[in-house]
Amino acid sequence: MEKPDQIFEPINHDSVAEAVVHQIESLIVTGILKDGTRLPSEREMSELLKVSRPKLRDALKHLEDQGLLHVRHGEGSFIAPLTGTALTPAFLDLYARHPEAFFDYLEYRREQEAFAARLAAERATGADREIIAAILDEMERARDAQDSEAAQIADINFHSAIVDASNNSTLIHMMASIYDLTRRGVFYNRDFLRTIEGAGRKLLAQHQAIAQGIFEGDPEAADKAARAHIDFVEKSFRIGHQRELRERAAKKRRVLAGQK
Template identity: 65%
Template sequence: MSQINPFEPIGHESLSDAVVEQIENMIVDGILKEGRRLPSERELAMMMGVSRPKIREALHILEERGLVTVRHGEGAFIAALTGTALSPAMLGLYARHSEAFFDYLEYRREQEAFASRLAAQRATVADKERIIEIMNVLQQSWEDDDLETSQEADFQFHQAITDASQNTTLIHMMASIYDLTRSRIFFNRDFLRSIDGSGRSLLDQHLEIGQAVLDGDAVRADKAARNHLDFVEKSVRFGQEQKQREAKAIKRRQFSR
């Protein structure tokens, strides 16, 4: 399969400014996300049809604007642009006060329903191909009982749906929110599987969201996303209640001796 050039050749009248503009547009559109390593100067020069000095000049401008970080010996990387949704201190506070988790879920429910609805309306052929690929990984990792691959595919799936919304603000904001999920501050996905039993419910929920987007059914996609987050909330509440019951049972047993 031939490699697709994501960059466009630059006309001779624009050069470094046009390079800067193109990379900035790709950052805004969520194509180049923070932490992503850019191709080398030589590769960028070939892709865009300009000289390496002009590429170097453009990268210098982007670095001055805080959009790119150049690490000598490693290359140029998209800088951290959105930061983290919450500070480490706030994350710790949320972890100690479980009710805050449900505010986080409430926010995710609305944003992911919105993203799924837009994705069903706006997803391109490339977006759909990416979603199908991840859905296949989710299915296969469930069949193989490969928890690590399944978890990573879960993260990628939600990001792919958000990317397909084509809403740049949503793409960048949710990327920061998903960092919370990756951090496992609030809950471990393995815990949800234990509530679910085999993890089949989680798989089916993801497949339903994905298929609704593929079918272009905005109403169904919105509902599927809400149902998924409702399941997460219900499962976590059940787990918390079960933990409280077990703690009380242990205390009763100690005082009944």
């Protein structure tokens, strides 16, 4: 996240509290301030915005009343959970029992991530490209260290960074909910992919291809690379699912053979 003095702007407006509210709302809408983000201290924010602390308190109170902020006494002010969860716990359990639903999830991600990559290739700023490049470095280090947890975190951060670089506020907030499911391991278990020979190298190359299309400002290449990445994941999991079914059948045959 950028330093506070780089995202907040001094207030110059007749209605100071309203201007503070508007600026923070805009940062939330554009996805710069996300769920759970802690705001700077009251003293720091008043200095950054160049407003009095009473006016700032009025603005923060208004945002809290709107349900946009959570104030935790002794901890500070935090952006409230706004995107919610895509599915209820009961429905998540249902999905877990029916692997075919996972492929619907991938189908959705394929279209949305290809769209995000295309927009990012057209709209990404220099700062966006720097963030994506830094995450690619993290992915490479995680692969070399065979650190599956770090690799999964970097993977999600990579796709989130591309969505952010799309500069489409609706896409940013909708995909935040989808990536939350991924973080919780509801659908996507990267551990399986590690059992496929050369998967780590292939996944890194796929992410690099997506980034390259964005860095070169080539929407078609970015779109194509994003689709190819999800296609690889889908194919790998279909193979894995079929292998699991065959192994279950073989175990049953072994049990029956032992009974003879």
